[in-house]
Amino acid sequence: MSSYNLSHLDQLESEAIYIFREVAAQFEKPVILFSGGKDSITMVHLAQKAFWPAKIPFPLLHIDTGHNFPEALEFRDNLAERYKVNLDVGLVQDSIDKGTAAEEKGVNPSRNTLQSITLLEKLEEGQYDAAFGGGRRDEEKARAKERFFSHRDDFGQWDPKNQRPELWNLYNGKKAPGESFRIFPISNWTEMDVWQYIKKEKIALPSIYFSHQREVVKRNGVLIAKSPYNTLLDGENYEEKTIRYRTLGCMTITGAVESEADNLDKIIEEVAAARQTERGGRADDKRSEAAMEERKRQGYF
Amino acid sequence: MRDTEEYNKTDTAGYLDMDLLRFSTAGSVDDGKSTLIGRLMYDTKSIFEDQIEAVEKSSKSRGDEHVNLALLTDGLKAEREQGITIDVAYRYFATPKRKFIIADTPGHVQYTRNMVTGASNVNLAIILIDARKGVIEQTKRHSFIASLLQIKHVIVCINKMDLVDYKEEVFEQIKKDYLSFDAKLEIPDIRFIPISALNGDNVVDKSENMDWYKGPSLLWTLENVQVASDRDLIDGRFPVQWVIRPQSKEHPDFRGYAGLVSGGIFRKGEEVVVLPSGFTSRIKTIETMDGELQEAFPPMSVAMTLEDEIDISRGDMLAKINNQPTKGQDIELMVCWLNIDPLKLGGKYTIKHTTNETRAIIKEVKYKVNVNTLEKQEQDKEVGANDIARITLKTAKPLLYDAYRKNRNTGSLIIIDEFSQQTVGAGMII
Numbered sequence: 001m002s003s004y005n006l007s008h009l010d011q012l013e014s015e016a017i018y019i020f021r022e023v024a025a026q027f028e029k030p031v032i033l034f035s036g037g038k039d040s041i042t043m044v045h046l047a048q049k050a051f052w053p054a055k056i057p058f059p060l061l062h063i064d065t066g067h068n069f070p071e072a073l074e075f076r077d078n079l080a081e082r083y084k085v086n087l088d089v090g091l092v093q094d095s096i097d098k099g100t101a102a103e104e105k106g107v108n109p110s111r112n113t114l115q116s117i118t119l120l121e122k123l124e125e126g127q128y129d130a131a132f133g134g135g136r137r138d139e140e141k142a143r144a145k146e147r148f149f150s151h152r153d154d155f156g157q158w159d160p161k162n163q164r165p166e167l168w169n170l171y172n173g174k175k176a177p178g179e180s181f182r183i184f185p186i187s188n189w190t191e192m193d194v195w196q197y198i199k200k201e202k203i204a205l206p207s208i209y210f211s212h213q214r215e216v217v218k219r220n221g222v223l224i225a226k227s228p229y230n231t232l233l234d235g236e237n238y239e240e241k242t243i244r245y246r247t248l249g250c251m252t253i254t255g256a257v258e259s260e261a262d263n264l265d266k267i268i269e270e271v272a273a274a275r276q277t278e279r280g281g282r283a284d285d286k287r288s289e290a291a292m293e294e295r296k297r298q299g300y301f
Numbered sequence: 302m303r304d305t306e307e308y309n310k311t312d313t314a315g316y317l318d319m320d321l322l323r324f325s326t327a328g329s330v331d332d333g334k335s336t337l338i339g340r341l342m343y344d345t346k347s348i349f350e351d352q353i354e355a356v357e358k359s360s361k362s363r364g365d366e367h368v369n370l371a372l373l374t375d376g377l378k379a380e381r382e383q384g385i386t387i388d389v390a391y392r393y394f395a396t397p398k399r400k401f402i403i404a405d406t407p408g409h410v411q412y413t414r415n416m417v418t419g420a421s422n423v424n425l426a427i428i429l430i431d432a433r434k435g436v437i438e439q440t441k442r443h444s445f446i447a448s449l450l451q452i453k454h455v456i457v458c459i460n461k462m463d464l465v466d467y468k469e470e471v472f473e474q475i476k477k478d479y480l481s482f483d484a485k486l487e488i489p490d491i492r493f494i495p496i497s498a499l500n501g502d503n504v505v506d507k508s509e510n511m512d513w514y515k516g517p518s519l520l521w522t523l524e525n526v527q528v529a530s531d532r533d534l535i536d537g538r539f540p541v542q543w544v545i546r547p548q549s550k551e552h553p554d555f556r557g558y559a560g561l562v563s564g565g566i567f568r569k570g571e572e573v574v575v576l577p578s579g580f581t582s583r584i585k586t587i588e589t590m591d592g593e594l595q596e597a598f599p600p601m602s603v604a605m606t607l608e609d610e611i612d613i614s615r616g617d618m619l620a621k622i623n624n625q626p627t628k629g630q631d632i633e634l635m636v637c638w639l640n641i642d643p644l645k646l647g648g649k650y651t652i653k654h655t656t657n658e659t660r661a662i663i664k665e666v667k668y669k670v671n672v673n674t675l676e677k678q679e680q681d682k683e684v685g686a687n688d689i690a691r692i693t694l695k696t697a698k699p700l701l702y703d704a705y706r707k708n709r710n711t712g713s714l715i716i717i718d719e720f721s722q723q724t725v726g727a728g729m730i731i
């Protein structure tokens with residue numbers, strides 16, 4: 001006889017599916033924020049499970065900084081086709097051209113802060129009232145207090161002190177006109193959970209998650225890829241290394257890890273033994289201890 | 302003694318079969334709660350080097366003597382400045398046996414709302430007591446909330462034993478005081494563990510400083526407590542969340558009722574009743590993207606198809622014919638008020654219950670509970686933030702409910718202010 005127990009991954013999956021369905025029922029026009037990374041790929045897979053055999057009833061929205069890994073963009077387009085979902089792309093360049101955003105100065109200018117501007121513009125333009133994000137509470141301290149249904153005021157801002165209590169599995173998505181929600185269906189997953197789930201479900205990932213050769217420069221302890229958006233400083237050189245990425249973002253700031261892990265089992269082994277959080281390789285979080293919290297307040301995912 | 306290195310193994314083969322335990326932690330200011338959580342995460346190797354480095358740096362700049370493990374969990378800027386935890390924060394750690402989700406809730410008097418929120422989904426609650434202070438008002442408050450929320454397992458950690466010379470008498474006296482108070486509560490499983498979160502005594506490993514304590518360590522207890530039987534596997538309850546209608550070439554007539562099994566076990570071919578309409582049908586299939594299932598149980602998310610075409614929408618419920626929830630509009634409940642604006646007697650609110658939503662009027666406040674003495678207060682009926690009261694309300698349409706004591710999913714509801722849209726009350730149906 002079965003003991004009627006669900007493994008922790010099954011429980012997390014069920015919780016995420018529940019969130020997707022709840023959002024479909026409570027909101028007019030939800031959208032999935034698709035970053036191209038493993039967490040958002042996992043999200044799309046979970047959304048498919050929530051509505052199968054119907055199609056995912058939301059479009060994907062990708063905010064393209066213009067500094068993306070080409071492999072990630074190619075993967076994105078294939079994925080949209082595979083799941084038969086509409087893909088809406090917001091270009092940070094458009095915001096810069098319009099004058100609503102200004103390029104950062106420096107040797108590796110990050111367009112991460114600019115992403116928030118384009119994102120808010122796209123959300124308003126598309127009149128999206130709920131945006132799914134792949135954020136997880138284990139990623140970073142400011143995210144540990146995030147809700148599943150995260151309320152944003154009509155400037156898209158997050159007020160950590162003014163979040164609604166979430167009790168049982170009753171989610172309150174009510175809002176005044178102009179207000180919106182960010183929804184985090186995989187809040188309770190850890191990096192390890194995501195990798196194990198990807199393996200269990202055989203979810204395809206962009207090639208740059210796996211070990212490969214690439215020219216990189218070591219800057220402030222972070223390995224930055226050679227790209228047209230990056231300039232070498234005096235005394236710096238590109239070196240070819242065997243690396244992979246634990247997280248995907250702008251080519252200008254996403255740090256690579258030296259790794260021989262060329263399949264999921266090896267990656268999982270590496271994650272289990274890892275001594276650095278996956279965001280540890282992201283220069284944007286290092287700028288100050290409260291960096292993420294500040295960016296969240298301004299409307300970052 | 303167990304070797305903490307055990308948690309550092311990279312063997313992940315058993316990972317897919319791991320179990321999940323959700324627990325909350327509650328204590329007063331300076332009970333060492335954040336330190337305890339930091340300790341559990343640190344000793345199970347759930348903290349990464351860069352996190353430790355950041356904490357070492359902050360500890361130094363604050364002038365702390367030790368590496369302040371509490372800084373690992375104090376997330377927001379305001380908290381770091383004031384040195385307090387101001388909201389529910391979620392933490393994760395895993396051992397080869399279980400994955401743990403901690404709802405870390407602050408212990409201040411004004412934050413009952415956070416404790417109720419954090420504890421609403423947990424299997425177990427840890428209540429911290431400072432060995433030097435013993436059972437205080439907030440210990441009682443936390444225990445009462447745990448009991449109210451029907452948390453079946455409570456571990457009372459008597460912390461800072463190092464500051465009372467690890468004396469058995471101190472531990473025994475606090476245990477006695479707690480049990481005399483606890484007699485008024487409904488918690489079936491209570492355990493007491495003497496610890497020092499700062500030094501790690503009895504947290505992961507058994508302490509050598511307290512030979513007189515014969516029980517297991519905190520982590521061993523968390524790994525081994527049995528929670529599976531706490532679920533309701535008897536009363537079949539399936540609130541319909543969403544209707545899946547692909548209307549595609551491959552699935553022209555598919556009509557799946559999607560939802561999360563909130564109680565009982567549903568089997569393919571079984572007869573069910575659709576509520577509130579009362580029509581009956583049989584379960585044709587239980588669908589998931591991974592294939593059909595023979596049965597579904599809590600907390601699985603599935604989609605069911607029925608043999609007959611019946612009009613079913615969100616908010617309806619599938620149940621067993623000979624075991625149905627109560628259907629009614631006059632609801633009596635215990636409420637925890639979460640908002641600064643007090644409850645308005647005669648006021649209209651929106652109610653969310655299972656997948657249903659309706660309006661309701663507050664009809665009566667029967668009494669408030671003094672959470673420190675557990676006495677009923679029948680004179681003062683002003684229900685403000687952090688108050689717990691017994692009330693009745695009348696809903697605009699019938700709810701399909703069970704007593705909270707019987708089923709947490711079908712016995713809980715939230716009260717929403719119609720103007721601010723805020724969640725202002727948490728209700729447990731009697």
